[in-house]
Amino acid sequence: MSIKEKSKGKNEVNELTRVQELVYEVRVKEVMTSEVVTVSPDTTMRDLMRILRTKKISGVPVVDGGDLIGIISLEDLVKAVADRQRPQDTVGNRMTRKVVFVRADELAVQAVNLFAQHGYGRLPVVDNDGKLVGILTGSDITRGLLRVLSQRYQAEEIRRYRASHIFKDIDSEQTSLILSYHIAAGDFDHGGAATSKLKRALERLGANPALLRRVTISSYEAEMNLILHTTRGGELRVVINPERIVIITEDDGPGIEDAEAAFKPGFTTAADWVRELGFGAGMGLANIKRYSDHASIESLPDKGSRLLAVFEMSPPDKT
Amino acid sequence: MLTETFHGEAEIASGGAADLMSDVLAFTTEKNSLLLSGLTNQQVLRTAEMANIGAIVFVRGKIPPPPTIELAEKLSIPLISCCHSMYQACGLLSNAGLPDNGVASILCQ
Numbered sequence: 435m436s437i438k439e440k441s442k443g444k445n446e447v448n449e450l451t452r453v454q455e456l457v458y459e460v461r462v463k464e465v466m467t468s469e470v471v472t473v474s475p476d477t478t479m480r481d482l483m484r485i486l487r488t489k490k491i492s493g494v495p496v497v498d499g500g501d502l503i504g505i506i507s508l509e510d511l512v513k514a515v516a517d518r519q520r521p522q523d524t525v526g527n528r529m530t531r532k533v534v535f536v537r538a539d540e541l542a543v544q545a546v547n548l549f550a551q552h553g554y555g556r557l558p559v560v561d562n563d564g565k566l567v568g569i570l571t572g573s574d575i576t577r578g579l580l581r582v583l584s585q586r587y588q589a590e591e592i593r594r595y596r597a598s599h600i601f602k603d604i605d606s607e608q609t610s611l612i613l614s615y616h617i618a619a620g621d622f623d624h625g626g627a628a629t630s631k632l633k634r635a636l637e638r639l640g641a642n643p644a645l646l647r648r649v650t651i652s653s654y655e656a657e658m659n660l661i662l663h664t665t666r667g668g669e670l671r672v673v674i675n676p677e678r679i680v681i682i683t684e685d686d687g688p689g690i691e692d693a694e695a696a697f698k699p700g701f702t703t704a705a706d707w708v709r710e711l712g713f714g715a716g717m718g719l720a721n722i723k724r725y726s727d728h729a730s731i732e733s734l735p736d737k738g739s740r741l742l743a744v745f746e747m748s749p750p751d752k753t
Numbered sequence: 754m755l756t757e758t759f760h761g762e763a764e765i766a767s768g769g770a771a772d773l774m775s776d777v778l779a780f781t782t783e784k785n786s787l788l789l790s791g792l793t794n795q796q797v798l799r800t801a802e803m804a805n806i807g808a809i810v811f812v813r814g815k816i817p818p819p820p821t822i823e824l825a826e827k828l829s830i831p832l833i834s835c836c837h838s839m840y841q842a843c844g845l846l847s848n849a850g851l852p853d854n855g856v857a858s859i860l861c862q
Contacts, residue, residue: 455829458757623820626799633803650803651778658774658796712792712800717775724779 456579462545463538465578466559466568472497473506475526479514482506482525495558495566496529502558502566504529535560538567542575598640601676610675611639617660617683619667622711628670629654639674645745648725649679652743655718656683659741662708664688668738679745681726686738693733697723755816755832756825765807767854770843774800786854789842793817798824806830812839 473482473494485494486508493507506529514528535558536545545557549572559568601609613635615628633650641649653672660668660683668685690696690703697719704714719741723729726743733739766784771777772792777800785807790797793815801809808831811817816834817825825832835842847853 623795625796626802630799630802647803647805654799654803655775655778711794712772712774712790712796715773715775717773717779721775721779 456583457543457546457575458541460542460579460582461538462536462540462542462559462570463568464582465542465574466538466570467574468568470495470558470566470569472566473525474498475503475524475529477525479511479523479525479528483511486511493556495533495569496525497566500565502533502535502560502564504531505533505558506530533558536570537562542579545570545575594638594640597635597638600639608675610673613672613674615657615670617657617667617670619661619664621661621667625658625661626654629657632672636674636679641679645679645747649681649745652722652725652729652745653681655721656681656741656743658713659683659718660685662704662713664738677747678727679747681722681741681743681745683741684738687736689735689737689739690731690733691735693731693739696731696733697729755811755822755834756830758826758829758831760807760829760831763807765851768843768846768851769854770812770839777801777806778804780854787846787851789839789846791815791839793821795821795824797821798828798830801830802828808833810835810842812837812842 471485471489471491471494473485473496475496475498477485477496482494486492493505495502496504496506504526506525510528510530514523534548534552534554536548538559538561548554548557555571557570558566559570561567600611613632615631617628618624629650632653633646636646636649649672653670657670660670664685665687666685668683671682671684673680673682695701698716699720700716701719702714702716704716708714719729719731722741722743725745727746728744729742731739731741763785765787768787768789769777769780770789771780772790774792774796777788777790785805787808787810788797788801788804788806789810789812791812793811794817797809797817798821800806809825811832811834814834814836817832822832837845
């Protein structure tokens with residue numbers, strides 16, 4: 435990781451990382467070649483020579499009743515000729531029986547490692563019963579990764595396009611999208627999960643990065659408030675329309691005595707355990723106020739609170 | 754290095770240190786920044802996700818619990834553990850030329 439003042443080529447880096455990540459996601463069966471030329475142990479070396487020549491390949495898996503039992507290559511053929519074996523000698527006598535193979539369900543990265551480890555040009559692919567189901571070369575992996583990458587890229591692009599045009603496509607006096615999440619009290623471990631979903635939704639809708647950051651930080655603080663400071667949790671609702679984004683949270687207790695004071699930095703009612711977790715220093719509502727264009731809270735002790743934070747689409751920047 | 758996730762070419766534009774997540778959220782910048790923290794729960798990761806944190810360094814050799822590491826892999830945020838104290842680690846990075854990511858504290862505005 436380099437420390438530089440200016441950031442450049444960030445997209446290239448992201449693309450590269452995506453390809454690297456893909457090797458850990460894509461399975462062998464997604465990139466292998468399923469149509470495999472095979473021979474049986476009874477195939478003569480003369481026939482093998484003909485097969486290698488006509489198919490323009492340098493090796494084939496040896497299969498008996500569908501089971502992978504060996505592999506034979508051009509090298510074995512050359513050795514057989516050098517040993518002056520009779521041409522009617524069979525594949526079964528000359529093949530390599532200890533075959534390095536890869537399973538169809540394994541990750542592509544396993545195959546990459548095997549190629550690097552053994553230096554082979556191809557790996558037979560078997561299913562869980564040891565039946566040959568395909569063959570894999572280095573270029574199969576490259577081609578397969580590129581295909582999967584472009585498919586995923588297109589799928590995300592289409593999703594993003596559709597989402598970002600939703601307000602144009604739907605004709606009404608006022609179109610709003612409402613995202614609702616129920617937030618359970620005390621569920622600290624999952625805190626932020628709802629906002630994480632909201633962030634992805636807003637990205638697809640094409641929100642600009644500055645606005646996205648202001649909204650997600652505010653939503654996250656609001657979500658943590660519901661988790662840490664309410665009796666039974668509450669609702670997090672986000673209303674999105676072309677003019678503004680509004681975050682609303684509602685809970686049913688315990689409520690705040692002096693709701694306006696709660697916006698002051700440092701105002702807190704948090705218990706020690708909350709503070710130990712890195713929250714509850716009275717900065718949550720202050721942050722929401724700081725990042726939003728308008729924030730207000732209505733609260734009645736023993737009844738509950740309602741928080742409203744508004745983010746105007748224009749002017750776009752307030753950081 | 755605690756995660757498989759490692760963006761070798763990623764650039765870190767600035768750094769910050771806090772154990773208070775709301776403080777991290779108050780000082781975020783547009784570009785990738787580094788967060789130093791002594792806190793190892795999942796909320797550090799969620800905070801990082803919302804605040805454009807490019808990588809997290811845990812000080813005093815702290816190792817986060819497995820769920821935190823799992824979430825880091827999911828969010829693709831690298832985690833590093835270092836043996837320095839928060840004070841030492843900040844000093845080293847600051848001397849090495851990593852700028853501060855804080856604009857101004859809310860209280861100082």
